[in-house]
Amino acid sequence: MNPKRPELPREFVASHKRRRMIDAIAELSAERGYEATKIAAVVRRAGVARKTLYDNFDGKEDLFLAALDAGFGEMRERVEAACMETDAVWQKKVETALGAFLEFVAERPALARACLVEALSATPTSAGRYDAALRGYVELLQRSTPAETRLPDTIEETLVGGVAWIINQQIRRGAAAEAVELLPELSEFILSPYQGVAEIGSIPQSESDSTVPDSST
Numbered sequence: 001m002n003p004k005r006p007e008l009p010r011e012f013v014a015s016h017k018r019r020r021m022i023d024a025i026a027e028l029s030a031e032r033g034y035e036a037t038k039i040a041a042v043v044r045r046a047g048v049a050r051k052t053l054y055d056n057f058d059g060k061e062d063l064f065l066a067a068l069d070a071g072f073g074e075m076r077e078r079v080e081a082a083c084m085e086t087d088a089v090w091q092k093k094v095e096t097a098l099g100a101f102l103e104f105v106a107e108r109p110a111l112a113r114a115c116l117v118e119a120l121s122a123t124p125t126s127a128g129r130y131d132a133a134l135r136g137y138v139e140l141l142q143r144s145t146p147a148e149t150r151l152p153d154t155i156e157e158t159l160v161g162g163v164a165w166i167i168n169q170q171i172r173r174g175a176a177a178e179a180v181e182l183l184p185e186l187s188e189f190i191l192s193p194y195q196g197v198a199e200i201g202s203i204p205q206s207e208s209d210s211t212v213p214d215s216s217t
Contacts, residue, residue: 014056017046017048017052017056018056018066020046020047020048021042021043021046021048021052021053021056021057021063022063022066022067022070023046023067023110023111024042024043024045024046025037025042025060025063025064025067025114026067026071026110026111026113026114027045027110028041028042028045029064029067029110029113029114029118029122030109030110030113030114030118033118034064034118034121034122034123034126035122037060038060039053039059039060042060042063061122061123061125061126064114064118064122064123064126065123065125065126065129067111067114068114068115068119068126068129068130069129070111071108071111071112071114071115072115072129072133074104074108074111075101075104075112075115075133076133076136078100078101078103078104079097079100079101079137079140080097080140081100082096082097082099082100083096083097083140083144090144090145090146091191091194093144094141094144094145094187094190094191095183095187095191097140097144098163098183098186098187098190099180099183102167102179102180102182102183102186103179103180105167105170105171105176105179106176106177106178106179106180109171109176109177112167112171112176113171113176115130115133116130116164116167116168116171117168117171117172120168134160134161134164137160138156138157138160141156141159141160141190142156145194146194149193149194151193151194155193159189159190159193162189163186163189163190166182166186167179167182170182
C-alpha cells in the first residue's frame with residue numbers, strides 16, 4: 001500500500017495558481033495581442049477554473065496589470081542586482097545593467113512583450129505602468145552617470161526611450177531571443193554622449209578657460 005501523498009501548503013498552491021494565470025495571460029497576449037486574448041483562453045492555458053481567476057483578479061485587465069507588475073519588477077531586480085555585483089567604473093556598471101535587461105528580454109520573451117509592447121496600447125493604466133517603469137530607468141541612469149556633463153537635461157530620457165524603442169522593434173520582429181546580441185551596439189549608444197564630455201566637465205573652469213586662445217593677441 002502506497003503511503004498517502006502529503007498535501008502541499010494552501011498558500012503554496014494558491015501562489016502557484018496565481019503565477020500560472022499571470023504566465024498564461026503574458027503568453028496569450030504575446031501570441032494574439034491583449035485585445036484578442038479572452039478569459040476562457042487564459043483559464044484553459046493556466047489549467048484553473050474561471051472562479052479561481054475571479055477569486056484572485058477583478059478581470060482580464062487586473063490580471064494583465066499583475067503580469068506587468070511581475071515583469072517590470074523582475075526586470076528591475078535583475079538590473080539593480082547587476083549594478084550591485086560590480087565595483088567597476090561607471091561605464092562598466094551601465095553596460096552590466098544593460099546586459100541584465102537584455103538577458104531578461106531573451107529569457108522571458110512573453111513577459112517582455114507584455115511589458116514592452118502590449119502595455120503601450122492595452123489600456124490607459126497599462127500605458128501608465130510602462131511610463132512609470134521607464135521613468136525609473138531614467139532616474140537610475142541619471143544616478144549612474146557623471147553629474148557634470150554639460151549635456152541636455154533630457155539626455156537620459158532620450159537614451160532610455162531609444163533603447164526601449166529598439167527592443168520594442170526587436171520583440172515585434174520575433175527576435176527577443178537574440179536581444180543580448182545588441183549589447184555592444186546599445187552600450188555604445190548609451191555611453192557615447194558621455195565620452196569626452198564627462199572629462200571636460202571635470203576640468204576646473206579656470207583651467208578650461210586657459211586653453212581658449214586670446215583673440216586680442
